[in-house]
Amino acid sequence: MLDGLKVALIIPTLDEEETIGAVTLAVDRDLVDQVLVVDNGSTDQTASVARAAGARVIAEPRRGYGSACLSGIAAASGADMLVFMDGDGSDDPREIPQVLEPIRSQGADLVIGSRTMGAAEPGALTPVQKAGNWLTCTLVRWFWGVRYTDLGPFRAITQGALDRLEMTDPDFGWTIEMQVKAAQRGLLVAEVPVSCRVRRGGESKVSGTLTGSYRAGRRILGYVIEAKARDLLGAS
Numbered sequence: 001m002l003d004g005l006k007v008a009l010i011i012p013t014l015d016e017e018e019t020i021g022a023v024t025l026a027v028d029r030d031l032v033d034q035v036l037v038v039d040n041g042s043t044d045q046t047a048s049v050a051r052a053a054g055a056r057v058i059a060e061p062r063r064g065y066g067s068a069c070l071s072g073i074a075a076a077s078g079a080d081m082l083v084f085m086d087g088d089g090s091d092d093p094r095e096i097p098q099v100l101e102p103i104r105s106q107g108a109d110l111v112i113g114s115r116t117m118g119a120a121e122p123g124a125l126t127p128v129q130k131a132g133n134w135l136t137c138t139l140v141r142w143f144w145g146v147r148y149t150d151l152g153p154f155r156a157i158t159q160g161a162l163d164r165l166e167m168t169d170p171d172f173g174w175t176i177e178m179q180v181k182a183a184q185r186g187l188l189v190a191e192v193p194v195s196c197r198v199r200r201g202g203e204s205k206v207s208g209t210l211t212g213s214y215r216a217g218r219r220i221l222g223y224v225i226e227a228k229a230r231d232l233l234g235a236s
């Protein structure tokens with residue numbers, strides 16, 4: 001399907017021993033060359049379960065979702081395309097081909113797997129998450145004219161596009177940073193529907209908790225507003 005191009009899959013994880021094995025095993029290894037599970041100091045068996053399922057485990061001592069993604073990118077040298085997804089079973093690895101497809105067929109630089117375009121299991125997205133997504137996507141459309149329907153974790157990007165974005169956010173601003181920078185820099189962006197399931201085990205660290213939702217929401221909206229302010233000041 002991808003004409004010999006190399007695909008790396010990056011999965012940031014924190015204490016996902018109950019789910020990471022099944023997630024890793026569901027990846028089509030004919031399509032994905034490297035599966036990199038980036039572990040942020042899990043205190044459970046995440047690393048050994050992932051390794052046993054065939055993933056390469058990267059230990060990243062700096063906490064945070066973005067730190068883990070950056071570490072995965074650094075480890076994935078040689079990949080032409082990178083796919084990101086969560087390790088809790090919410091995203092379905094069998095949908096990786098759909099997420100990569102617009103890169104091949106449309107020359108897309110970045111593809112967002114949209115959980116609002118796809119079928120979300122009841123309870124998989126909280127009302128706060130849906131409202132926050134909507135508000136953030138609306139602001140991005142007003143500010144930069146690019147229409148996104150989700151800020152979900154499941155996405156694919158070419159290595160060339162990733163290099164142009166110079167990603168830095170170490171935390172939950174990671175997904176919005178990628179989307180805002182793609183809009184600012186005129187990358188060709190596509191969205192495809194993806195399914196979204198309730199996590200398949202373990203405990204929520206972000207949207208399933210009040211503090212996690214608050215921290216992520218503040219970081220995401222703060223990123224959008226600061227980025228627009230920098231644009232207006234001509235410093236972006």
Ligand SMILES: Nc1nc2c(ncn2[C@@H]2O[C@H](COP(=O)(O)OP(=O)(O)OP(=O)(O)O)[C@@H](O)[C@H]2O)c(=O)[nH]1
Nearest residue numbers: 012013014040064065068086087204205206207208
């Ligand atoms: N490496 C790393 N991974 C993290 C961190 N926090 C969360 N994760 C991972 O990021 C993904 C998303 O976290 P979740 O807890 O599932 O957040 P969520 O999807 O908003 O909430 P759920 O409703 O529980 O699915 C999972 O794969 C987590 O293991 C972190 O600080 N470091």
Ligand SMILES: [Mg+2]
Nearest residue numbers: 086088090199
């Ligand atoms: Mg999740």
